Amino acid sequence: MKKISLLLSILALTLCASGQSQVTLVVDAGASKHxxxxxxxxxxxxxxxxxxxxxxxxxxxxxxxxxxxxxxxIVDALKKIKIPNLRxxxxxxxxxxxxxxxxxxxEQRPTMINTNWGNVTEDNSFGTHEFLLLCELLDTEPFIIGxxxxxxxxxxxxxxxxxxxxxxxxxxxxxKENGRDEPWRVTYxxxxxxxxxxxxxxxxxxxxxxxxxYSSFAKNYPGAPLRKIACGASGxxxxxxxxxxxxxxxxxxxxxxxGIDLHYYTRPPRGRIPGQGVPPQGQQQxxxxxxxxxxxxxxxxxxxxxxxxxxxxxxxIEGHDAVMTKYDSLKRIALVVGEWGIWTDPEPGxxxxxxxxxxxxxxxxxxxxxxxxxxxxxxxxxxxQLAQTINVLQALVLTEGPKMILTPxxxxxxxxxxxxxxxxxxxxxxxxxxxxxxxxxxxxxxSASKDSLGVVHMTLVNIDPNNPVNLSATxxxxxWSSVKGQILxxxxxxxxxxxxxxxxxRITGYDGAGKKGNLLTxxxxxxxxxxxxxx
Ligand code: AHR
Numbered sequence: 001m002k003k004i005s006l007l008l009s010i011l012a013l014t015l016c017a018s019g020q021s022q023v024t025l026v027v028d029a030g031a032s033k034h035x036x037x038x039x040x041x042x043x044x045x046x047x048x049x050x051x052x053x054x055x056x057x058x059x060x061x062x063x064x065x066x067x068x069x070x071x072x073x074i075v076d077a078l079k080k081i082k083i084p085n086l087r088x089x090x091x092x093x094x095x096x097x098x099x100x101x102x103x104x105x106x107e108q109r110p111t112m113i114n115t116n117w118g119n120v121t122e123d124n125s126f127g128t129h130e131f132l133l134l135c136e137l138l139d140t141e142p143f144i145i146g147x148x149x150x151x152x153x154x155x156x157x158x159x160x161x162x163x164x165x166x167x168x169x170x171x172x173x174x175x176k177e178n179g180r181d182e183p184w185r186v187t188y189x190x191x192x193x194x195x196x197x198x199x200x201x202x203x204x205x206x207x208x209x210x211x212x213x214y215s216s217f218a219k220n221y222p223g224a225p226l227r228k229i230a231c232g233a234s235g236x237x238x239x240x241x242x243x244x245x246x247x248x249x250x251x252x253x254x255x256x257x258x259g260i261d262l263h264y265y266t267r268p269p270r271g272r273i274p275g276q277g278v279p280p281q282g283q284q285q286x287x288x289x290x291x292x293x294x295x296x297x298x299x300x301x302x303x304x305x306x307x308x309x310x311x312x313x314x315x316x317i318e319g320h321d322a323v324m325t326k327y328d329s330l331k332r333i334a335l336v337v338g339e340w341g342i343w344t345d346p347e348p349g350x351x352x353x354x355x356x357x358x359x360x361x362x363x364x365x366x367x368x369x370x371x372x373x374x375x376x377x378x379x380x381x382x383x384x385q386l387a388q389t390i391n392v393l394q395a396l397v398l399t400e401g402p403k404m405i406l407t408p409x410x411x412x413x414x415x416x417x418x419x420x421x422x423x424x425x426x427x428x429x430x431x432x433x434x435x436x437x438x439x440x441x442x443x444x445x446x447s448a449s450k451d452s453l454g455v456v457h458m459t460l461v462n463i464d465p466n467n468p469v470n471l472s473a474t475x476x477x478x479x480w481s482s483v484k485g486q487i488l489x490x491x492x493x494x495x496x497x498x499x500x501x502x503x504x505x506r507i508t509g510y511d512g513a514g515k516k517g518n519l520l521t522x523x524x525x526x527x528x529x530x531x532x533x534x535x
Pocket of ligand 1 (some may be wrong): 046090091093139193194339388393488
């Protein structure tokens with residue numbers, strides 16, 4: 001016995017000396033209570049930059065497979081990762097969008113200025129029918145955001161009638177004249193977007209009153225009961241949630257909310273790059289403060305600070321959940337994270353209001369860590385949307401004319417689709433630290449689930465770019481005999497996919513896991529995302 005503990009101590013010392021950490025992890029299948037809604041894996045597409053126009057919806061002359069003007073190569077790529085829902089038309093755009101401008105013969109549709117995103121002319125060629133055709137092609141559920149900021153109660157109410165009513169009515173007739181007999185039966189319905197900011201600069205108290213009025217006329221038509229989603233807070237603004245819950249949680253009937261739409265973006269730090277000196281006194285005027293927010297060129301210090309900002313979302317979700325639980329202890333109201341992702345500087349040479357950014361292994365690590373957070377909080381977080389699918393912010397797909405590439409973030413969603421609608425399995429462990437100077441972050445984050453066939457999936461993210469994590473796991477109440485896996489990693493955290501090298505960062509086979517008696521052992525390499533399938 002003494003010899004064994006001596007050997008273990010020597011092993012631990014050797015691992016420490018080599019920078020490797022040993023983690024013991026327990027997956028408790030017996031304690032599984034909550035389902036991971038596939039809607040956590042949703043996406044967002046706004047009329048912004050090249051997401052809709054020159055993204056999904058292209059020039060008729062472009063030489064790519066298309067249905068109408070919708071790019072089918074993009075549709076195929078997104079179908080592969082089974083996107084469960086798509087949020088549209090914004091974003092800030094939603095609160096200046098008037099849906100009637102986007103129906104009927106395209107050549108007769110009025111134009112408008114997209115004031116939030118570069119003052120470009122919106123020709124309304126992509127409207128309600130086009131969006132819902134896109135959703136049908138993607139086999140995904142629409143999540144439409146109505147205009148509260150600059151619209152009217154009547155306008156929103158008529159849109160819902162146009163979309164969802166099957167009887168005889170002016171809106172049904174109009175829909176039929178425009179070529180669609182059957183209602184679409186859209187159920188996910190957002191009552192405004194960021195109404196504390198671009199959606200009307202409202203106080204929470206004023207928004208609550210607006211919500212009550214708008215939602216009273218947002219009707220449930222047969223076969224289309226609405227799941228109304230209220231505008232939620234920005235980041236850690238718990239006061240917004242408090243006022244919303246106080247005013248609406250007990251609403252029932254007309255004032256009922258299905259969910260609250262929280263937004264949180266990960267921003268890299270700005271300002272002086274650590275390690276670079278401050279300009280001497282007297283020479284500071286006119287000196288450009290270098291940005292650390294490049295999507296492709298950043299130091300490990302910036303990486304660390306950015307990851308810290310990303311991981312903060314867990315504390316923010318817990319903060320909002322605690323407020324919501326005061327009014328809704330049964331967790332009937334969902335926390336929807338309707339916009340999330342990393343927001344870097346735009347790519348040099350592009351229109352800064354188009355928010356076109358590259359996407360690196362770092363961003364994939366942020367995506368994997370965020371999805372693990374959502375999975376582990378699936379009792380409250382039942383829907384989320386990454387911003388945004390194509391060519392905007394943390395995109396899944398980038399395009400250049402007819403060329404298209406899949407980003408590292410796309411591959412994360414491909415791996416994590418194993419969790420869709422599976423039962424979450426609680427995982428207990430103490431993470432080793434990822435240390436820079438005197439600062440530390442948990443190096444490892446994990447989530448696990450069991451699907452309807454009894455297969456257990458674990459997703460493990462090692463954010464430490466320098467050290468692997470060795471783990472041994474006990475799977476309580478799971479019968480299993482084999483483990484296989486996939487991995488996403490690359491040589492550098494700044495690695496990206498480009499139009500010349502589209503598969504630089506890609507999923508590969510993983511053989512770092514095994515079975516030793518009842519223990520599952522695995523080595524999670526530095527800066528990697530690993531999916532294990534255990535059965
Ligand atoms: O996703 C870009 C913008 O970020 C959205 O339009 C807005 O809702 C948020 O501030």
